[in-house]
Amino acid sequence: MLDYRESVAVARLRSRLRDLVAEHVPASYLGAFTPNPDDFAVAQQFCKVLAEGRLLAIAWPEEYGGGGASYWEQTAFREEMWAAHEPRGAQYMGINWVGPILMRHGTEDQISRHLPPISSGEVIWCQGFSEPDAGSDLPALRTRATRIEGGWRIDGQKVWTSYARMAQWCFVLARTGQRGTRKDGISVFLTRMDQPGVEVRPIATMLGEHHLNEVYFDGAFVPDTDVLGEVGDGWRIISEVIAYERVGIARYARCERLLSRARTEAGAAWEHQSASLRSRWALALAHTRRARLLAYRVVDAQLRGDLNPATAAVYRIAVTTLDQEVGDVLMDLVTDAAFGGSEPNPFARAVEDHWRYAQASTVASGSLEMQKQLLARSIW
Amino acid sequence: MNRILADEALALAAVVRDQVLAAGGVDLLRSAVRRPENRDKINSIFDAAGVWGLQPLDDGLELEAAAAICEISGEFALPYPVVERLTRDRHDCPTLLVPTAAKRCIGVHVDYDWAWSAVDLTGQSYEVIGRGQSLFGTRIAPLAGEVFIRPRAEQQPRLAALGVTLQCWWLVGLLRKALADTIKYSGERNQFGRPLRAFQAVAFGIADMTVAVEGLEEMAKYTLWSVREDDHGSSALVDSLALRTIALEASDIVLRGAHQYHGAMGFTDEVDISWLSLASQLPRRLPETESATRDLLASMISASEFEVMRRGRTSAAVEGESLVSG
Numbered sequence: 001m002l003d004y005r006e007s008v009a010v011a012r013l014r015s016r017l018r019d020l021v022a023e024h025v026p027a028s029y030l031g032a033f034t035p036n037p038d039d040f041a042v043a044q045q046f047c048k049v050l051a052e053g054r055l056l057a058i059a060w061p062e063e064y065g066g067g068g069a070s071y072w073e074q075t076a077f078r079e080e081m082w083a084a085h086e087p088r089g090a091q092y093m094g095i096n097w098v099g100p101i102l103m104r105h106g107t108e109d110q111i112s113r114h115l116p117p118i119s120s121g122e123v124i125w126c127q128g129f130s131e132p133d134a135g136s137d138l139p140a141l142r143t144r145a146t147r148i149e150g151g152w153r154i155d156g157q158k159v160w161t162s163y164a165r166m167a168q169w170c171f172v173l174a175r176t177g178q179r180g181t182r183k184d185g186i187s188v189f190l191t192r193m194d195q196p197g198v199e200v201r202p203i204a205t206m207l208g209e210h211h212l213n214e215v216y217f218d219g220a221f222v223p224d225t226d227v228l229g230e231v232g233d234g235w236r237i238i239s240e241v242i243a244y245e246r247v248g249i250a251r252y253a254r255c256e257r258l259l260s261r262a263r264t265e266a267g268a269a270w271e272h273q274s275a276s277l278r279s280r281w282a283l284a285l286a287h288t289r290r291a292r293l294l295a296y297r298v299v300d301a302q303l304r305g306d307l308n309p310a311t312a313a314v315y316r317i318a319v320t321t322l323d324q325e326v327g328d329v330l331m332d333l334v335t336d337a338a339f340g341g342s343e344p345n346p347f348a349r350a351v352e353d354h355w356r357y358a359q360a361s362t363v364a365s366g367s368l369e370m371q372k373q374l375l376a377r378s379i380w
Numbered sequence: 381m382n383r384i385l386a387d388e389a390l391a392l393a394a395v396v397r398d399q400v401l402a403a404g405g406v407d408l409l410r411s412a413v414r415r416p417e418n419r420d421k422i423n424s425i426f427d428a429a430g431v432w433g434l435q436p437l438d439d440g441l442e443l444e445a446a447a448a449i450c451e452i453s454g455e456f457a458l459p460y461p462v463v464e465r466l467t468r469d470r471h472d473c474p475t476l477l478v479p480t481a482a483k484r485c486i487g488v489h490v491d492y493d494w495a496w497s498a499v500d501l502t503g504q505s506y507e508v509i510g511r512g513q514s515l516f517g518t519r520i521a522p523l524a525g526e527v528f529i530r531p532r533a534e535q536q537p538r539l540a541a542l543g544v545t546l547q548c549w550w551l552v553g554l555l556r557k558a559l560a561d562t563i564k565y566s567g568e569r570n571q572f573g574r575p576l577r578a579f580q581a582v583a584f585g586i587a588d589m590t591v592a593v594e595g596l597e598e599m600a601k602y603t604l605w606s607v608r609e610d611d612h613g614s615s616a617l618v619d620s621l622a623l624r625t626i627a628l629e630a631s632d633i634v635l636r637g638a639h640q641y642h643g644a645m646g647f648t649d650e651v652d653i654s655w656l657s658l659a660s661q662l663p664r665r666l667p668e669t670e671s672a673t674r675d676l677l678a679s680m681i682s683a684s685e686f687e688v689m690r691r692g693r694t695s696a697a698v699e700g701e702s703l704v705s706g
Contacts (some may be wrong), residue, residue, distance in 0.1 A: 279674040
């Protein structure tokens with residue numbers, strides 16, 4: 001029969017994570033990428049705390065320093081972190097997919113060098129995928145890797161690279177095949193960021209400080225020991241990376257937290273909100289439940305071993321559009337407080353932050369149009 | 381977690397579905413509009429399968445069977461009070477869903493000379509004390525009639541939650557069929573030398589319809605579980621209203637798209653879409669409109685906490701320890 005109960009193990013994990021967040025993350029924290037350097041320090045320190053409790057790499061097998069968590073524990077972990085404005089900061093990428101991909105395709109040497117710093121929260125990775133002419137059409141990328149003695153020379157430009165300024169390593173896709181090749185001429189290079197030939201230029205955006213960057217590779221060097229998988233076989237690895245991103249961020253968890261808080265923060269003033277706005281708020285909560293249930297359908301399919309891209313696309317469409325709907329409802333609920341006030345208003349700041357960040361939700365990690373295309377292709 | 385209906389529930393629905401298909405499927409609706417007494421064929425099929433013996437509020441398995449039966453009833457827009465007969469109150473009367481305010485009460489199939497009950501979306505229960513003018517003959521609700529009600533001194537939120545939830549399962553079936561027909565038609569119909577599905581605008585529209593239907597299905601299953609878990613029914617009632625808001629929104633998306641992509645063919649009596657579209661109107665407008673349902677949901681969850689995922693009443697007992705809160 002139908003059963004949506006949460007197990008005791010998952011409930012315990014939630015409780016433990018909420019306690020850690022309450023103890024180590026200030027209530028005013030809105031993410032690691034703000035003008036205040038303390039926020040970045042909070043995230044770095046919180047990762048250490050998680051790592052000490054074997055929680056940072058909770059999804060990883062224990063042999064790699066992970067927590068060996070179940071799919072449902074991993075889901076709860078993603079939810080609790082995103083609801084608390086992702087106090088792992090830039091670390092989540094290394095944890096979510098760089099590490100797991102290295103476990104599948106890395107050499108023993110790569111695994112032993114790269115995994116421990118990730119699971120202990122000591123290293124930040126960024127992803128060198130998008131380029132000026134290769135966004136949704138990723139196989140059109142032009143960054144080139146040329147064979148030289150002892151390794152490869154990388155030349156090209158990446159763009160929209162999150163965390164590049166603070167990252168020590170980059171997961172770079174570069175073309176090793178003939179000109180004119182697409183998916184079959186791509187390789188993966190694990191590239192040090194602190195070397196001559198790598199230049200990071202921040203891009204000022206509405207999403208927040210230090211978030212997006214351009215990365216220029218002009219003769220950067222990658223030794224043979226840091227080529228991941230076979231040369232020319234990078235697209236197969238990337239397809240797996242994209243699969244890891246299919247569940248992705250638990251956006252619904254923050255939507256839920258902020259919608260619930262909107263009611264509490266308003267107190268008696270709630271009754272003065274227009275009936276139509278309260279109605280939109282209620283609908284947004286119903287949509288939040290729907291998105292969460294669609295996320296759970298993806299997790300359930302993963303557990304059964306029959307996850308297909310269409311199931312993930314349905315969830316991604318629902319959750320990314322939810323993010324923007326909730327941003328709009330919340331902005332209307334806090335109205336002018338979102339634009340500033342004579343006194344600090346932490347909730348209005350959180351709403352304003354959410355709205356800005358939500359504008360990217362239907363673009364990042366596969367645009368809304370790509371998701372619809374993928375879903376439509378699966379129908380016929 | 382388990383998000384799949386029990387095998388027994390699905391097996392019963394499959395048997396009934398085969399018989400409904402053999403009896404004509406959507407043709408049963410075409411036939412009943414011409415001759416209302418033809419509805420009795422449906423009663424015979426359901427009676428023989430033992431559907432009327434289901435006790436959805438007393439047994440979790442029978443609740444799931446009732447939902448599966450409502451889904452296939454919606455798939456063929458069966459002209460019979462299936463939801464109402466499966467929503468029986470403590471007097472064992474088939475129960476209509478009626479508006480919360482003192483508005484005119486319209487029910488479908490109330491020409492059946494039974495002892496009816498009624499419940500509104502706040503859980504207030506009513507006795508049906510008479511039937512008024514028949515509305516037979518209107519194109520949009522050919523089998524509807526007016527009823528008169530008197531409040532009973534009892535609240536039955538769980539009964540209301542059941543009625544709303546089963547009505548939404550009926551819509552799930554109808555919308556899934558409308559989506560399937562639209563997918564099929566847009567793959568067969570050629571314009572400008574290629575099938576409609578090859579046009580991105582059409583493909584994206586059908587992707588939106590798919591998201592609407594699949595999201596609704598997940599909500600419908602969750603809400604059914606909530607009805608089972610909530611002995612009192614007040615939380616389940618809120619959940620059922622949340623489900624109804626999603627069901628009505630999905631109906632707008634799916635049936636608008638179904639009409640649009642069927643073109644003029646979709647208006648004809650020979651295709652099922654026109655019949656599904658008309659039959660959907662009554663549960664989409666009654667007992668409350670989409671906006672009234674949202675307002676009622678907003679007022680209920682403004683007054684009390686809305687847990688996006690409830691934990692369920694049996695967790696602690698099953699696991700042998702308390703769950704943490706928060």
